[in-house]
Amino acid sequence: MNRWEAYGRRIRGSIARNLQSASDAIRPSRSSTELRRRVGGLWDEMGSLQLNFLIEHGLTPESYFIDVGCGVLRAGRHFVRHLDDGHYCGVDIDDAMIAGGIAQLKEDNLESKGARLRQSTTFEVDFGEKFNVGIAQSVFTHLPINSIWHCLSNVSEVLAPSGVFYATFFRGPEGPERFTPIQQPCLEGRVSVRTFADENPYHYSPQDFARMCENLPLEIEDIGDWGHPRGQQMMAFKRT
Numbered sequence: 001m002n003r004w005e006a007y008g009r010r011i012r013g014s015i016a017r018n019l020q021s022a023s024d025a026i027r028p029s030r031s032s033t034e035l036r037r038r039v040g041g042l043w044d045e046m047g048s049l050q051l052n053f054l055i056e057h058g059l060t061p062e063s064y065f066i067d068v069g070c071g072v073l074r075a076g077r078h079f080v081r082h083l084d085d086g087h088y089c090g091v092d093i094d095d096a097m098i099a100g101g102i103a104q105l106k107e108d109n110l111e112s113k114g115a116r117l118r119q120s121t122t123f124e125v126d127f128g129e130k131f132n133v134g135i136a137q138s139v140f141t142h143l144p145i146n147s148i149w150h151c152l153s154n155v156s157e158v159l160a161p162s163g164v165f166y167a168t169f170f171r172g173p174e175g176p177e178r179f180t181p182i183q184q185p186c187l188e189g190r191v192s193v194r195t196f197a198d199e200n201p202y203h204y205s206p207q208d209f210a211r212m213c214e215n216l217p218l219e220i221e222d223i224g225d226w227g228h229p230r231g232q233q234m235m236a237f238k239r240t
């Protein structure tokens with residue numbers, strides 16, 4: 001190889017390395033891509049869908065907010081930006097999600113907003129605040145009934161008077177028909193989910209949630225369709 005060929009090779013190598021690092025800077029890392037896939041993809045769509053829904057239902061910057069099963073902050077990043085400093089709290093069972101959420105806040109320059117994130121296997125939602133609003137998006141769809149009950153019980157203790165906790169669920173029938181798997185309706189062109197009474201992903205009847213709330217200071221409002229692309233419905237749990 002002569003001097004000019006060697007020079008050309010060095011230049012090409014240097015350009016390729018610069019292009020690679022520029023593309024790494026704008027593209028999520030492989031672990032972040034994997035975490036985004038695990039929370040269901042639809043990164044931009046599901047983030048803004050949740051924020052817009054909650055703003056329509058009274059979320060203001062002054063609200064104290066609890067995000068149960070916050071994942072890698074697909075929606076949390078929008079909430080943190082919208083809320084006053086220190087008003088966002090999130091819990092997730094998976095410490096990789098919490099680490100990914102912290103990295104996401106850094107990537108979005110939201111570190112100074114005072115978001116509080118916690119890994120918990122037992123729905124430890126006591127952050128020393130009374131929450132006005134909260135959500136569990138695509139969480140109850142993966143949980144057996146007693147885990148949902150546990151979550152609602154803990155959340156009911158930290159909701160402000162007239163605070164509301166929203167949770168998405170797959171709708172199923174009351175009675176023994178529930179034991180037949182359901183192919184859930186979804187938006188046109190989207191993937192329909194098959195759900196079960198006793199296997200993940202779960203479906204529940206509104207009466208299931210009403211029964212869970214019988215001994216809790218919560219009452220339900222069945223909101224139903226809220227535009228979820230894969231047919232998850234919305235239930236509101238209001239502090240009585």
Ligand SMILES: C[S@@+](CC[C@H](N)C(=O)[O-])C[C@H]1O[C@@H](n2cnc3c(N)ncnc32)[C@H](O)[C@@H]1O
Nearest residue numbers: 039069070071074075092093094097137138139
């Ligand atoms: C489908 S993801 C949704 C994440 C987030 N809510 C969103 O919309 O992007 C479900 C999340 O719930 C978390 N999760 C599952 N079981 C949980 C539990 N028992 N307590 C807290 N988080 C849980 C998972 O780790 C995961 O991050």
